[in-house]
Amino acid sequence: MKGRFMRSLCGAAALSLVAAGAPLLAQNATGPTDADLMADASSPGDVLTYGMGPQAQRFSQLKQIDASNVSKLVPAFAASLGGEKQRGQESQPIVYDGTIYVTGSYSRLFAFDARTGEEKWEYDARLPDAIMPCCDVVNRGAAIYGDKILFATLDAHMVALNRHTGKVVWNKQIADYQAGYSATAAPMVVKGKVIYGNSGGEFGITGAVEARDVNTGELIWRRPTIEGNMGTLNGKDNGITGKTNASWPGDLWKTGGGATWLGGTYDPETNLLFFGTGNPAPWNSHLRPGDNLYTSSTLAIDPDTGVIKWHYQTTPHDGWDFDGVNEFIPFDATINGKPMKLGAKADRNGYFYVLDRTNGKLVSASKFVMQTTWANGINLKTGRPNYIDANRPGAPTTAKGTSVFASPSFLGGKNWMPMAYSQDTGLFYIPSNDWGMDIWNEPIAYKKGAAYLGAGFTIKPIADDHIGALRAMDPKTGKILWEYKNKAPLWGGVLTTAGNLVFTGTPEGYLKAFDARTGQELWKFQTGSGVVGSPVTWEQDGEQYVAVMSGWGGAVPLWGGEVAKTFKDINQGGALWVFKLPK
Amino acid sequence: MLSRRELLQGAAAMATGSFLSPPADAAPLAKVKDLGVLRVAVYKDNRPWSWEKKGELIGIDVDLAQLLAKKLGVRADIAQITADEGVEDDLRNAVWKGGLLGFMPADIMLHVPFDRAFMARVDRCAFVAPYYRESFQFAGKRDEIDCDAPPVQWTGRKLAAELDSIPDFYLIGLSGGALARDVTHYPTGAQAVTAMLDGKAAGVLASRAQIEAVLHDRAAADIDRRKMPLPAFASSGWDIGMAVKENSRTLGDAVETIMADAATSGELAALFAAHGVTYVKASAG
Numbered sequence: 001m002k003g004r005f006m007r008s009l010c011g012a013a014a015l016s017l018v019a020a021g022a023p024l025l026a027q028n029a030t031g032p033t034d035a036d037l038m039a040d041a042s043s044p045g046d047v048l049t050y051g052m053g054p055q056a057q058r059f060s061q062l063k064q065i066d067a068s069n070v071s072k073l074v075p076a077f078a079a080s081l082g083g084e085k086q087r088g089q090e091s092q093p094i095v096y097d098g099t100i101y102v103t104g105s106y107s108r109l110f111a112f113d114a115r116t117g118e119e120k121w122e123y124d125a126r127l128p129d130a131i132m133p134c135c136d137v138v139n140r141g142a143a144i145y146g147d148k149i150l151f152a153t154l155d156a157h158m159v160a161l162n163r164h165t166g167k168v169v170w171n172k173q174i175a176d177y178q179a180g181y182s183a184t185a186a187p188m189v190v191k192g193k194v195i196y197g198n199s200g201g202e203f204g205i206t207g208a209v210e211a212r213d214v215n216t217g218e219l220i221w222r223r224p225t226i227e228g229n230m231g232t233l234n235g236k237d238n239g240i241t242g243k244t245n246a247s248w249p250g251d252l253w254k255t256g257g258g259a260t261w262l263g264g265t266y267d268p269e270t271n272l273l274f275f276g277t278g279n280p281a282p283w284n285s286h287l288r289p290g291d292n293l294y295t296s297s298t299l300a301i302d303p304d305t306g307v308i309k310w311h312y313q314t315t316p317h318d319g320w321d322f323d324g325v326n327e328f329i330p331f332d333a334t335i336n337g338k339p340m341k342l343g344a345k346a347d348r349n350g351y352f353y354v355l356d357r358t359n360g361k362l363v364s365a366s367k368f369v370m371q372t373t374w375a376n377g378i379n380l381k382t383g384r385p386n387y388i389d390a391n392r393p394g395a396p397t398t399a400k401g402t403s404v405f406a407s408p409s410f411l412g413g414k415n416w417m418p419m420a421y422s423q424d425t426g427l428f429y430i431p432s433n434d435w436g437m438d439i440w441n442e443p444i445a446y447k448k449g450a451a452y453l454g455a456g457f458t459i460k461p462i463a464d465d466h467i468g469a470l471r472a473m474d475p476k477t478g479k480i481l482w483e484y485k486n487k488a489p490l491w492g493g494v495l496t497t498a499g500n501l502v503f504t505g506t507p508e509g510y511l512k513a514f515d516a517r518t519g520q521e522l523w524k525f526q527t528g529s530g531v532v533g534s535p536v537t538w539e540q541d542g543e544q545y546v547a548v549m550s551g552w553g554g555a556v557p558l559w560g561g562e563v564a565k566t567f568k569d570i571n572q573g574g575a576l577w578v579f580k581l582p583k
Numbered sequence: 584m585l586s587r588r589e590l591l592q593g594a595a596a597m598a599t600g601s602f603l604s605p606p607a608d609a610a611p612l613a614k615v616k617d618l619g620v621l622r623v624a625v626y627k628d629n630r631p632w633s634w635e636k637k638g639e640l641i642g643i644d645v646d647l648a649q650l651l652a653k654k655l656g657v658r659a660d661i662a663q664i665t666a667d668e669g670v671e672d673d674l675r676n677a678v679w680k681g682g683l684l685g686f687m688p689a690d691i692m693l694h695v696p697f698d699r700a701f702m703a704r705v706d707r708c709a710f711v712a713p714y715y716r717e718s719f720q721f722a723g724k725r726d727e728i729d730c731d732a733p734p735v736q737w738t739g740r741k742l743a744a745e746l747d748s749i750p751d752f753y754l755i756g757l758s759g760g761a762l763a764r765d766v767t768h769y770p771t772g773a774q775a776v777t778a779m780l781d782g783k784a785a786g787v788l789a790s791r792a793q794i795e796a797v798l799h800d801r802a803a804a805d806i807d808r809r810k811m812p813l814p815a816f817a818s819s820g821w822d823i824g825m826a827v828k829e830n831s832r833t834l835g836d837a838v839e840t841i842m843a844d845a846a847t848s849g850e851l852a853a854l855f856a857a858h859g860v861t862y863v864k865a866s867a868g
Contacts, residue, residue, distance in 0.1 A: 106684075127684050127685075128684070129682055129684045129685040129686045130627070130663075130664070130665045130682075130684070130686070131665075131683075131684045132665050132667050132676075132682075133683060133684075134668075136683075137683055137684070154684070178665070204746050204747065204770065249755075249760065249763045249764060250755070250763050250764050250765070250766050250767075250768075251766070251767055251768055252768070254768070255746055255768060281747070282746075282747045282751075284752070286756065287751075287752060287755045287756055287763075289760065395756065396752055396817075443817070444698060444700045444701050445669060446669065446670040446695075446696040446698075446701060446821075447666065447668070447669055447670065447747075447748075448626055448629065448666035448670075448673075449626055449629065449632070449666075449670065449694040449695060449696065449823065450717070450748065450749075450790065450821075451696070451717075451719075451749055451817075451818045451820075451821045452669070452748070452749060453749060453752055453817055454669060
């Protein structure tokens with residue numbers, strides 16, 4: 001009902017402006033406010049936040065396009081990102097005021113006319129050639145606020161641009177790329193602060209979440225994710241994270257990893273930010289006995305002070321590279337007759353966790369992939385995994401040693417690509433992958449010209465017919481209601497709508513639509529390159545639009561072996577595709 | 584700062600997904616001589632081999648790059664590369680493909696392992712001119728630690744090591760973690776040695792070149808070095824050589840000749856000695 005009212009209102013506003021010959025400024029020239037951002041999930045005329053709402057449910061109330069007519073969906077236009085820089089396009093578009101903003105590979109930001117696809121402006125970050133990005137040169141999206149559009153660059157800068165002109169308003173270094181830091185996630189804006197995490201893989205870094213004044217770029221607070229490190233608030237010490245040496249030996253907490261490379265979500269109801277943290281360093285778990293807090297965890301953080309309110313660790317003492325960075329999506333449901341404020345996360349380690357988001361207590365944990373060799377379920381009393389010790393990769397030695405088979409592989413049951421939650425069906429739609437890896441000690445390894453004890457691995461499929469699987473998970477029962485299998489690994493985000501639809505892309509180049517209740521494939525369109533971005537939908541001039549980025553890349557093509565057979569013929573690309581129903 | 588030409592070349596390499604090899608008629612050695620430039624890749628922040636002292640790039644590998652260029656009658660263009668997760672990645676970035684962000688491949692890269700099993704895994708490169716035998720060593724302050732004692736007896740003394748290195752794994756993992764609490768980590772081996780000289784540790788486990796060079800630069804006295812091998816230590820040492828693109832064997836052959844002559848003439852030993860490091864012939868050479 002609400003959706004229809006909004007739709008007709010938007011349509012009327014746009015029509016009157018067109019009639020008057022006015023420029024296409026349907027919305028307030030001052031731009032999105034804090035309140036607008038918080039209400040993004042219920043304003044179908046725009047897409048203001050990464051995740052289509054601060055909770056990042058990626059659910060739209062729109063239903064003009066539905067399961068009965070989606071088969072008629074056609075392109076309205078496409079827009080190329082041009083140049084030679086066509087690598088993985090993992091971005092989610094932002095749509096506001098007649099403009100579609102997308103970020104592209106190599107830290108570029110584009111503004112396209114939302115009605116014609118014509119480019120309004122483009123910003124290319126000038127990147128030093130010494131950056132060593134671990135996993136392609138991707139960027140996952142921008143944040144909008146007032147007259148600004150903001151994004152993070154590979155050399156670990158946060159850049160605020162004027163959204164009308166693309167001119168730099170402020171540009172701040174948020175970490176030192178020469179020390180191994182990078183940035184690829186979409187930032188978020190909460191209460192006038194731009195809030196973001198950091199990236200950097202195995203280079204002796206520590207994770208952190210930071211908040212800056214969105215208008216000036218000045219640092220307000222900083223919260224390291226590894227115990228023992230000091231947080232700050234307004235330039236003053238604000239308490240250390242955790243308790244020094246409680247779960248780390250010696251001085252390893254100073255370089256403990258735990259990067260927050262996927263950004264976060266926010267729940268206005270509990271006033272909590274949720275950030276996931278990466279795996280601990282060094283990779284060899286035998287050298288760092290203990291839980292290694294707060295790596296491979298979800299942290300609930302006070303957005304006003306940067307203080308950690310609770311944590312839940314999905315993989316204590318990780319030994320498989322199971323980052324815990326995945327998005328934690330707040331939702332409400334009735335469990336055993338009791339209405340609860342919950343949140344859910346589909347982890348790299350293959351388990352789907354439902355937590356009480358007010359305190360971080362585990363409610364349920366269910367396997368969402370074919371196989372988890374590292375643990376046999378999660379203990380609901382302790383909240384810890386039932387480890388299978390024999391399947392932990394061994395300590396490094398000079399002997400080649402025995403190979404351990406681990407599933408999921410280190411690329412995870414689910415990697416960066418965000419899932420969606422439908423308020424209509426009450427289901428989560430998880431873009432997952434079924435694959436494992438052989439991992440062994442590699443005595444003949446070299447790092448920076450010196451002998452080193454590394455690990456060798458090969459990733460391999462574990463099923464004949466697929467690696468990728470889009471799965472509909474019932475968070476109340478932990479049951480998978482349907483699945484769509486895909487030959488190549490899935491690497492793109494998911495969108496669900498009140499039109500009983502689920503959209504996601506495939507490396508084979510298709511954007512696909514499924515029936516949200518049955519999983520039946522209803523529509524597909526070949527975009528010309530692999531789809532690893534996150535689709536969005538909005539309403540404009542009375543019509544519902546769907547948009548997605550096309551452009552194959554990301555971490556998957558970097559790893560060969562048997563898995564590569566599923567994507568070796570996929571070509572590079574870089575384009576925004578926009579769809580609607582024919583009139 | 585990158586020149587526009589470098590950017591375009593890097594971009595072309597990326598667009599095709601592989602480095603565009605020079606035409607077959609442009610033999611790599613002739614090309615270097617025609618252009619008058621030998622582009623040499625060295626590791627960034629790798630004291631005593633290649634590192635910046637007060638903004639100036641110096642070190643044994645830097646001197647070697649100059650030596651090669653001089654003997655070839657060309658100018659050296661020395662490019663520093665940031666180490667990636669493994670040397671195979673470094674060879675891709677620096678030699679046969681180029682960096683994802685536009686780093687232009689070099690004609691030759693120094694300080695790569697010369698190890699048959701390793702070389703067999705990298706068929707895009709030809710490995711030439713092994714020029715040094717490297718190994719790890721333990722050094723300590725004479726009045727604070729007995730270097731030749733069984734390592735467990737070092738419990739309670741501060742020990743320094745490069746983070747995530749074989750010395751780190753060894754000290755932390757020894758005797759079920761008996762020394763783990765005593766180990767302080769540093770970004771490089773040279774910084775670990777420096778930390779010991781600064782009084783922050785009683786002993787250090789680092790490469791022989793790192794120890795010798797820092798002791799030399801600081802004119803340090805009263806430092807002992809362990810004479811006997813460390814029990815159950817993972818590395819008996821390794822050879823260091825150079826890498827060129829697989830199709831650059833003419834250049835590789837010329838470099839091998841230059842290096843062999845420099846070893847015979849004593850030039851190599853003198854070059855190492857200038858940095859305080861004793862020249863040790865590679866075992867493969």
